[in-house]
Amino acid sequence: MKITAVEITEAGFALFGRCLRMAPSLDKEPGAPDLVHSTGDTYEDCRTRAPLLSSNGNLGITRGSAAPCATARMERHLHTEEAIFCLREPVVLVVAPPSEAPAPAAADLRAFIITPGTVAVMMKGTWHDAGHGLRQPVEYYWLATCRDDIPSDWIEVSGGPVEIALGS
Numbered sequence: 602m603k604i605t606a607v608e609i610t611e612a613g614f615a616l617f618g619r620c621l622r623m624a625p626s627l628d629k630e631p632g633a634p635d636l637v638h639s640t641g642d643t644y645e646d647c648r649t650r651a652p653l654l655s656s657n658g659n660l661g662i663t664r665g666s667a668a669p670c671a672t673a674r675m676e677r678h679l680h681t682e683e684a685i686f687c688l689r690e691p692v693v694l695v696v697a698p699p700s701e702a703p704a705p706a707a708a709d710l711r712a713f714i715i716t717p718g719t720v721a722v723m724m725k726g727t728w729h730d731a732g733h734g735l736r737q738p739v740e741y742y743w744l745a746t747c748r749d750d751i752p753s754d755w756i757e758v759s760g761g762p763v764e765i766a767l768g769s
Contacts, residue, residue, distance in 0.1 A: 602707050603764040604764070606766070607768065609694075609719060609721055616698050618682065618722045618723040619722050619724075620719055621720045622719050624717060637649070637650050654682045656682075658744040659744070663732060666731075667734045667735075667736055671761075672695045672765060674756060675705045675758060677728045683722070687717040687719075687739075688740045690737075694732050695733075695763075697728035699724060703756070704757060705756070707759060707760035733765065
């Protein structure tokens with residue numbers, strides 16, 4: 602099975618969480634009501650109106666492999682949301698909807714491209730792979746509540762692996 606990564610949008614990502622397009626808001630694109638803007642003599646600023654996660658979060662950084670690639674295993678966090686945001690380069694995020702199933706199903710996987718200035722916040726229980734770079738490895742930040750007493754198990758995709766392709 603093969604899926605193609607598409608640019609993340611609020612509507613397209615709604616089944617998995619929410620996304621905030623923060624950088625375009627700095628360029629005077631109409632911002633979402635959950636963003637607050639401010640300016641000064643030497644800066645323009647955009648921040649979330651409410652905390653990004655529903656709980657305190659730990660900040661992490663990951664180096665992901667390059668796409669195109671295949672997703673064979675995924676993880677999920679039932680105790681926390683997780684936010685993904687770029688460091689320098691776009692990130693390809695592969696997700697499957699939250700479910701009570703013991704494994705994500707290949708037919709449910711979707712791939713989104715997150716560009717710098719956009720934040721993807723996955724809801725609790727959303728299955729996800731590590732992020733991938735567009736044709737080269739990528740580093741990206743994540744924010745989630747980490748607990749040493751809850752292991753992060755990587756589960757095989759039922760019916761997988763799934764090839765992740767890049768659009769033209």
